[in-house]
Amino acid sequence: MTEEIIIAGFGGQGVLSMGKILAYSGIMQDQEVSWMPSYGPEMRGGTANVTVIVSDERISSPLLTDYDTAIILNQQSMDKFESTVKPGGTLLYDPNGIIKHPTRTDINIYKVAAAKEAADMGNPRGFNMIVLGAYLKVKPIVKMENVSKGLKKSLPERHHHTIPMNEKAFARGLEIVEAI
Amino acid sequence: MSEIRLMKGNEAIGEAAILCGADAYYAYPITPQSEIVEYLTLQQPEKRTGMVVLQAESEVASINMVYGAAAGGKRSFTTSSSPGMSLMQEGLSYIAGAELPCVVVNVVRGGPGLGTIQPSQADYFQTVKGGGHGDYKLITLAPASVQEMADFVPLAFELAFKYRNPAMILTDGVIGQMMEKVQFPEQTPRLTDEEITEKYPWATFGRKGGRERNIITSLNLKSELQEQFNIKLQAKYREVEKNEVRxxxxxxxxxxxxxxxxxxxxxxxxxxxxxxxxxxxxxxxxxxxxxxxxxxxxxxxxxxxxxxxxxxxxxxxxxxxxxxxxxxxxxxxxxxxxxxxxxxxxxxxxxxxxxxxxxx
Missing domain, CATH: 3.40.50.920 (Rossmann fold)
Incomplete structure (x- = not known):
């Protein structure tokens, strides 16, 4: 199994942390992982994206031009990455702020209203965990118990008190994802 | 070996340096290598092993601080990215000319000039064909994974001290910025002053017991002698070429x-x-x-x-x-x-x- 994923959105949405939690979850079940961020001026406001690969085999290139899954969290990223999903691949997006919805018919499209849900839950910082839950519902590439372990590993100890809130958000993501 | 960790290539360089018993790190921040400076500053290795971490006022200062520490037989290193590495070329030539061991890491970005902060490999000529002046060489390692970033730090120190020559880890923004699995060896203790005196008789470590003075310099105004020195240097490089191809x-x-x-x-x-x-x-x-x-x-x-x-x-x-x-x-x-x-x-x-x- 090899899953090549792009996660793209605004800086501050937790795109890079979500990728890190996913990568750590892969490590928890003895898989090979890579995490390659876009770095530079975009992290100071603007778009941010990260390529995550989880595989049973040694990973060749950490940078890719097409993906099994694109997780898209703003319009700029939709414009840039909708076309990069491999035929038969998966596109998961949050409709919040999306003006031009995806139009491809050769891929599987899902949506998760994570921004709205995070606000309703009074936990705006749980946004990325809702998205991660939605993604792993659609593509269960890592076991749920390993996500908990991965979460714990990727958070510094001073943030461990947020784990229950994050797990709640994750569980909500599993429930609210919808196929289009 | 340690447990498996998920780390950036840059962070792995920092951790590997502490664990292999490095004595001193002098550097100036520049993207895409700044995580090395940040990691080593946050880790406070002065509390773990006594290793010195100092943010210098410029790249010119950091490479010359490395020169000074290396003259004392200390395991010293610096890191930078392309424009900063250009500033260090004079120092590297002097260190090679003084036959001192040190490790230098270049996390290459796009040039020429201030260029861009994105990954590049356009510093190849600068690294292996000179960069600084004179007939010298840098032993150069090119890691292709985060694990190799970690593994090549102790290797670079080993080769630098074996041949008394600067060793370079030439990497780029991709390997520096990406996270992968990495494992580290156990902590190697830093050498004590007595061990350095014994292992490296050339080190300028304070003259005890009336031995001859050790003089570390790259200056030799008698050209006949400077030619003899160059012949010796070239013989050393032929040994490197015979033994160290990987x-x-x-x-x-x-x-x-x-x-x-x-x-x-x-x-x-x-x-x-x-x-x-x-x-x-x-x-x-x-x-x-x-x-x-x-x-x-x-x-x-x-x-x-x-x-x-x-x-x-x-x-x-x-x-x-x-x-x-x-x-x-x-x-x-x-x-x-x-x-x-x-x-x-x-x-x-x-x-x-x-x-x-x-x-x-």
């Missing part, structure tokens, strides 16, 4: 075509090999791990088997000159690479293999 061959057994690529380009070429072989094109990869000494012979040996070689590097074509020297006209050699911070994609490399080598 490379990796990937899917070369049945290869009809060959990629030569190092660092992150070697990773992209491995993906390209998957795509090419799915189309029935038998291509392999020879990955130089040491860029100086360069694996000329290993590449030459492949000429009896392959019909053509594509050198892949994020540059206008620098390493390709060494591939051509190795091959000496026996098979076709071409270069492919994006420039100025753009990273070549596997699809582009496959297309270049077809148009420049297979059909060309």
């Amino acid at each position: 490379y990796e061959k990937i899917q070369c057994d049945d290869a009809e075509y060959l990629f030569v690529a190092y660092g992150s380009s070697a990773r992209t070429c491995q993906k390209t090999i998957e795509l090419a072989r799915a189309e029935g094109i038998k291509v392999g990869l020879l990955r130089p791990i040491t860029l100086y000494p360069y694996p000329y012979k290993a590449i030459d040996d492949m000429t009896s088997q392959v019909k053509g070689i594509l050198s892949v590097e994020m540059s206008a074509g620098q390493m390709v000159e060494d591939v051509r020297l190795a091959v000496n006209g026996k098979v076709k050699v071409e270069h492919y690479g994006r420039m100025g911070g753009m990273v070549s994609s596997p699809g582009e490399i496959l297309e270049a293999l077809k148009t420049k080598i297979i059909e060309g």
Whole structure:
């Protein structure tokens, strides 16, 4: 199994942390992982994206031009990455702020209203965990118990008190994802 | 070995340096290597091992601080990215001329000039063909994974001290910024002052017991003597070339075509090999791990088997000159690479293999 994923959105949405939690979850079940961020001026406001690969085999290139899954969290990223999903691949997006919805018919499209849900839950910082839950519902590439372990590993100890809130958000993501 | 950790290549350099018993780190921040400075500052290794971490006022200052610490037999190192490395060239030439061991890491970004902060491999010439003035060489290691970033720090120190010569880890923004699994060895204690005095009799460590003064300098105004020194230096480099060539061959057994690529380009070429072989094109990869000494012979040996070689590097074509020297006209050699911070994609490399080598 090899899953090549792009996660793209605004800086501050937790795109890079979500990728890190996913990568750590892969490590928890003895898989090979890579995490390659876009770095530079975009992290100071603007778009941010990260390529995550989880595989049973040694990973060749950490940078890719097409993906099994694109997780898209703003319009700029939709414009840039909708076309990069491999035929038969998966596109998961949050409709919040999306003006031009995806139009491809050769891929599987899902949506998760994570921004709205995070606000309703009074936990705006749980946004990325809702998205991660939605993604792993659609593509269960890592076991749920390993996500908990991965979460714990990727958070510094001073943030461990947020784990229950994050797990709640994750569980909500599993429930609210919808196929289009 | 430690538990498996998920770390950036840059952070792995910092951790590996502490664990291998480095004494001192002097550096100035610059993207895309700043995580090394940040990691070592946050880790406070002065509390773990007594290692010094100092943010210098400039790259010129950091390389000269390294020079000073190295003269005392200390394991010292600095890190930077391309524009900062240009500032260090004078110091590197002096350190090589003074025959001192140290480690320097260049996390290359796109140039020339201030350029861009995105990944590049266009500092190849600067690193292996001089950079600074005079007939000197830098032992150069090119990691292609986060694990190799960690592994090559102790290796670079070992080679630097074995040959009393600066050793360079030449990497780029991809390997520096990406996170992968990495494991570290146990802590190696730093050498005590007594151990340094005993192991490195050349070190200027305070004259005890009436021995001759140790003089560390790169200045020799008598040209006859300076020529003798150069002859000795060249003999040392021939030893390095004999003993220290390192490379990796990937899917070369049945290869009809060959990629030569190092660092992150070697990773992209491995993906390209998957795509090419799915189309029935038998291509392999020879990955130089040491860029100086360069694996000329290993590449030459492949000429009896392959019909053509594509050198892949994020540059206008620098390493390709060494591939051509190795091959000496026996098979076709071409270069492919994006420039100025753009990273070549596997699809582009496959297309270049077809148009420049297979059909060309």
